[in-house]
Amino acid sequence: MSENSHAEVNVRRYLIVFGCMIATALLTVGVATAPLGSHKLNIALALVIIAVQAFLVLGFMMHLLSERRMIYTVLFFTAVFFVALMALTLFARHDEVTQPRHRAAVTAEARV
Amino acid sequence: MQIPYTSKPRPDTGLYNAKLGLWLFLASEMMLFGGLFSAYILLRTGQPDGFWPRNWLSIPIGTFNTMLLITSSITATMAWAACKSGNFGRYKMFHGITLLLAISFLGVKSFEYRDKLTHYWIETKHGEFIDGHLHEKTDKEVVVVGVKTTNAMFLYDRTSADYKKLVHEEIKVETADIKKISNYQPRLNIYLSLYWVITALHALHLIGGILVFGYLWGPGSKMWHTDRERFTNRIEVSGLYWHFVDLVWVFVFPVLYLF
Amino acid sequence: MQATSHAAPHDHAHHDDHAHGGFWSTYIFSTDHKVVGIQYGVTALIFLLFGFSLMGLMRWQIAHPGQSVPVVGPLLEHLLGSTMAGKGVISPDLYNSFGAMHGTIMVFLAIVPLAVGAFGNYLVPLQIGAIDMAYPKLNMASYQFYFIGGVIMFTSFFVPGGAAQGGWTSYPPLAMVLATNGQTYWLIGMVFLITSSLLGSVNLIATIIQLRAPGMTWMRLPFFVWAQFVANFLLLLAFPPLEAAGVMQLSDKVLGTSFFLPTGLAVGGNLANISGGGSPLLWQHLFWFLAHPEVYVLILPALGIISEIIANNTRKPIWGYKTLVYAALALGFISFIVWAHHMYLTGMGTKISTFFQTTTMSISVPSVIILTCLLISLWGGSIRFNTPMLFATAFLPMFAIGGLTGLPLGFNYSDIHLHDTYYVIGHFHYVVAPGTIFALFGGIYFWFPKITGRSMNEWWGKVHFWGSFIFMNVVFMPMFIQGLGGMLRRMSDGGINYALRPELLYMNTIIFWGAVGLGLSQIPFIINFFYSIKNGAKVTSDNPWNATTLEWQTPTPPGHGNFTKPIEVFRGPYEYSVPGAAKDFTPQNEPNKA
Numbered sequence: 009m010s011e012n013s014h015a016e017v018n019v020r021r022y023l024i025v026f027g028c029m030i031a032t033a034l035l036t037v038g039v040a041t042a043p044l045g046s047h048k049l050n051i052a053l054a055l056v057i058i059a060v061q062a063f064l065v066l067g068f069m070m071h072l073l074s075e076r077r078m079i080y081t082v083l084f085f086t087a088v089f090f091v092a093l094m095a096l097t098l099f100a101r102h103d104e105v106t107q108p109r110h111r112a113a114v115t116a117e118a119r120v
Numbered sequence: 121m122q123i124p125y126t127s128k129p130r131p132d133t134g135l136y137n138a139k140l141g142l143w144l145f146l147a148s149e150m151m152l153f154g155g156l157f158s159a160y161i162l163l164r165t166g167q168p169d170g171f172w173p174r175n176w177l178s179i180p181i182g183t184f185n186t187m188l189l190i191t192s193s194i195t196a197t198m199a200w201a202a203c204k205s206g207n208f209g210r211y212k213m214f215h216g217i218t219l220l221l222a223i224s225f226l227g228v229k230s231f232e233y234r235d236k237l238t239h240y241w242i243e244t245k246h247g248e249f250i251d252g253h254l255h256e257k258t259d260k261e262v263v264v265v266g267v268k269t270t271n272a273m274f275l276y277d278r279t280s281a282d283y284k285k286l287v288h289e290e291i292k293v294e295t296a297d298i299k300k301i302s303n304y305q306p307r308l309n310i311y312l313s314l315y316w317v318i319t320a321l322h323a324l325h326l327i328g329g330i331l332v333f334g335y336l337w338g339p340g341s342k343m344w345h346t347d348r349e350r351f352t353n354r355i356e357v358s359g360l361y362w363h364f365v366d367l368v369w370v371f372v373f374p375v376l377y378l379f
Numbered sequence: 380m381q382a383t384s385h386a387a388p389h390d391h392a393h394h395d396d397h398a399h400g401g402f403w404s405t406y407i408f409s410t411d412h413k414v415v416g417i418q419y420g421v422t423a424l425i426f427l428l429f430g431f432s433l434m435g436l437m438r439w440q441i442a443h444p445g446q447s448v449p450v451v452g453p454l455l456e457h458l459l460g461s462t463m464a465g466k467g468v469i470s471p472d473l474y475n476s477f478g479a480m481h482g483t484i485m486v487f488l489a490i491v492p493l494a495v496g497a498f499g500n501y502l503v504p505l506q507i508g509a510i511d512m513a514y515p516k517l518n519m520a521s522y523q524f525y526f527i528g529g530v531i532m533f534t535s536f537f538v539p540g541g542a543a544q545g546g547w548t549s550y551p552p553l554a555m556v557l558a559t560n561g562q563t564y565w566l567i568g569m570v571f572l573i574t575s576s577l578l579g580s581v582n583l584i585a586t587i588i589q590l591r592a593p594g595m596t597w598m599r600l601p602f603f604v605w606a607q608f609v610a611n612f613l614l615l616l617a618f619p620p621l622e623a624a625g626v627m628q629l630s631d632k633v634l635g636t637s638f639f640l641p642t643g644l645a646v647g648g649n650l651a652n653i654s655g656g657g658s659p660l661l662w663q664h665l666f667w668f669l670a671h672p673e674v675y676v677l678i679l680p681a682l683g684i685i686s687e688i689i690a691n692n693t694r695k696p697i698w699g700y701k702t703l704v705y706a707a708l709a710l711g712f713i714s715f716i717v718w719a720h721h722m723y724l725t726g727m728g729t730k731i732s733t734f735f736q737t738t739t740m741s742i743s744v745p746s747v748i749i750l751t752c753l754l755i756s757l758w759g760g761s762i763r764f765n766t767p768m769l770f771a772t773a774f775l776p777m778f779a780i781g782g783l784t785g786l787p788l789g790f791n792y793s794d795i796h797l798h799d800t801y802y803v804i805g806h807f808h809y810v811v812a813p814g815t816i817f818a819l820f821g822g823i824y825f826w827f828p829k830i831t832g833r834s835m836n837e838w839w840g841k842v843h844f845w846g847s848f849i850f851m852n853v854v855f856m857p858m859f860i861q862g863l864g865g866m867l868r869r870m871s872d873g874g875i876n877y878a879l880r881p882e883l884l885y886m887n888t889i890i891f892w893g894a895v896g897l898g899l900s901q902i903p904f905i906i907n908f909f910y911s912i913k914n915g916a917k918v919t920s921d922n923p924w925n926a927t928t929l930e931w932q933t934p935t936p937p938g939h940g941n942f943t944k945p946i947e948v949f950r951g952p953y954e955y956s957v958p959g960a961a962k963d964f965t966p967q968n969e970p971n972k973a
């Protein structure tokens with residue numbers, strides 16, 4: 009099981025991660041509810057902290073940081089398709105035709 | 121002949137079968153919740169400004185639940201670490217704590233759900249909007265403890281100054297006056313639909329995890345004595361699944377409770 | 380040394396199989412990938428026939444609107460009631476339910492279970508030199524979920540209101556307002572089918588990655604295995620958003636939510652009692668995110684089967700193996716980002732539309748590359764035109780027609796005219812029917828001897844082929860002309876609106892008789908299939924086609940554990956006619972002469 013020595017069974021490390029997770033969770037609540045003027049700013053900052061939390065969970069608790077290339081490859085493509093789904097769907101919803109678009113006045117010659 | 125690489129990793133991939141299988145499954149789960157979150161963003165951005173509920177969920181309770189889940193994630197990892205170091209007793213303890221924390225999370229969640237079902241939204245025929253917890257409901261009248269306003273928009277964003285100015289009191293509404301009455305069930309508005317469906321799906325995954333953990337902690341733990349390596353791998357793989365459930369909550373909690 | 384450890388081939392189960400328990404555990408609750416594969420195969424073929432019959436009934440109605448269906452009309456009325464099939468006439472609602480279920484059944488209950496569940500499950504472990512799939516119990520479970528999903532879909536015909544009627548695409552708000560529980564059954568059935576697919580795809584991918592025999596490197600895999608690998612990745616990653624959407628639509632139906640119902644929705648002139656705020660387009664995005672990769676799931680295993688049959692029957696390697704592999708990978712990747720070409724007419728803006736047109740056009744490149752490699756593979760071959768090879772050769776131009784007719788659909792300006800017309804139906808049926816289904820037929824004839832130890836009758840095989848080939852074209856070619864003429868699809872009255880174009884309407888009659896001919900052509904196949912299991916000519920060797928791939932280097936049929944001794948692979952999958960070799964084929968596991 010030499011491969012598992014990569015997934016370091018390091019209890020101290022897990023306790024540090026635990027502490028970070030609790031701290032970031034509380035920080036998320038704080039940042040998302042603090043009066044910062046723009047509500048969008050609250051969301052943006054909170055998303056940054058959530059990304060850190062996700063990194064902690066994936067990287068340390070799920071030992072992705074020391075995982076195999078095969079797993080990285082699978083997850084890389086999953087991430088690409090996840091982003092594609094989200095981005096393209098939203099892009100499609102916000103790029104919509106609301107008025108007919110007419111060409112510039114068609115001349116008599118062109119009509120012939 | 122036995123299927124190879126059930127415990128020993130395959131040399132060129134470095135993985136044992138169950139671990140690869142679980143990551144493949146998690147990849148599909150990421151796409152599942154990805155679809156749900158895409159739906160959330162699309163539906164929310166499609167709503168007119170000011171009409172998206174904010175602060176309708178109890179942040180302290182949600183935060184407490186978050187802490188439960190984070191802790192259970194760490195104890196799940198500790199359970200695996202105990203297996204790796206050959207300490208069955210410690211494994212049992214940590215896994216048992218994980219199970220208890222998971223069940224507590226569900227308990228808190230069902231409390232929240234029940235709370236939603238006793239919270240009512242009433243529209244009267246005079247154009248008034250009342251929003252509060254149900255105190256009493258008879259044929260003649262409905263009594264809630266909450267707020268009343270003629271501008272429905274005030275009721276959506278509870279962090280807004282407009283909402284905070286509303287007086288929180290006991291309100292009686294005559295049944296004859298009621299145009300529409302509904303508790304906070306999924307069909308009330310699109311936010312609640314998303315809340316119920318996303319948290320219910322998450323809870324279902326949690327229940328699945330509890331069943332697996334329960335089996336491994338109980339009857340499945342016999343494998344510790346017959347094939348320790350394979351059992352430890354099972355704890356690792358189920359732990360990975362559990363971390364994923366926690367990871368989903370890391371997104372669900374802020375998106376539904378805080379944003 | 381060859382793995383033919385038996386002097387005479389066996390035509391019934393090996394002794395090993397019986398050792399594992401009685402009838403139930405051997406044939407019903409088996410975890411052996413071969414049994415699971417056969418279960419998938421038989422169930423899928425039954426659904427294929429059922430789906431075909433639905434189409435036959437629909438084509439009758441279109442060609443003879445309002446007339447009672449001969450022979451089966453009274454039976455329909457008896458089974459489905461007089462609202463749906465009064466006096467044996469197919470009502471518009473019944474027509475719509477046939478249409479929706481024909482699509483659903485063909486895609487989700489017939490083709491994919493056959494191509495992936497049957498062929499994939501049976502052949503992949505054998506072709507990679509493994510003793511079974513990575514997760515045998517999960518394999519059994521995936522079949523069971525499929526079976527349950529199939530039962531739910533079938534029973535939906537008999538609920539009040541009938542089966543789902545909103546198309547296989549189940550677009551809201553229509554799917555919501557239809558007054559039938561059949562739609563709910565459809566959604567629940569889909570959840571089971573998607574779960575089955577998920578379990579299966581995890582299994583196949585893990586098996587290919589982890590259980591390849593020593594020496595079976597990635598670039599020595601038969602192209603069939605690569606095709607299955609990519610197809611299962613598509614299933615793994617593309618299905619979940621549809622599952623999410625299915626749950627949301629189920630919630631709309633059962634809990635009264637409005638995920639897909641917009642504010643201000645009016646039904647029958649009255650405002651609907653819903654909260655609104657939903658988006659019908661959201662469903663379309665999530666649905667097509669799956670359904671587009673799904674069509675590549677339909678074609679990839681077929682391309683894999685064709686490759687195996689062509690290599691074997693031309694006695695030469697497939698031309699451009701590496702190109703084929705990279706093209707398949709590229710195809711799989713691009714398939715995830717083309718989906719909105721099904722949505723050009725939903726009011727998409729020019730920027731997003733340009734994006735999807737670009738990706739759609741670019742996906743035709745790997746498709747054409749694959750087809751070209753297969754075509755070039757025929758060049759200079761010593762071709763044996765047995766039944767599998769007939770199907771494989773016919774596949775090529777048929778798939779070409781299907782692919783090329785997709786091009787005007789991929790551009791939004793030409794799609795304005797062609798969207799939702801019969802042209803679309805002609806296009807995709809060419810790819811799936813004389814495309815994929817021909818490959819599956821070819822595959823059945825090809826691998827039948829390995830599975831049963833007996834050959835299917837060649838003469839009747841050729842009858843089946845020629846009848847199918849001719850009538851497929853009679854059925855689907857006119858649809859292009861109808862579509863270009865503007866005739867819309869999903870019209871139960873056969874397109875009476877087009878009475879001004881009687882030649883278009885007349886084609887409905889041609890197509891109907893083509894469908895009848897097509898149906899009749901399947902009878903020799905069905906009889907041949909069942910008859911040959913017990914009475915077909917016994918094969919005289921474990922490798923009757925003189926093939927190189929590993930599934931032929933096993934006893935016939937392969938026993939539990941597949942190979943009689945551990946497999947090691949020494950060469951690529953298509954070592955046919957190697958100069959200097961003793962025979963015109965060298966199996967993958969034959970050791971190199973010292």
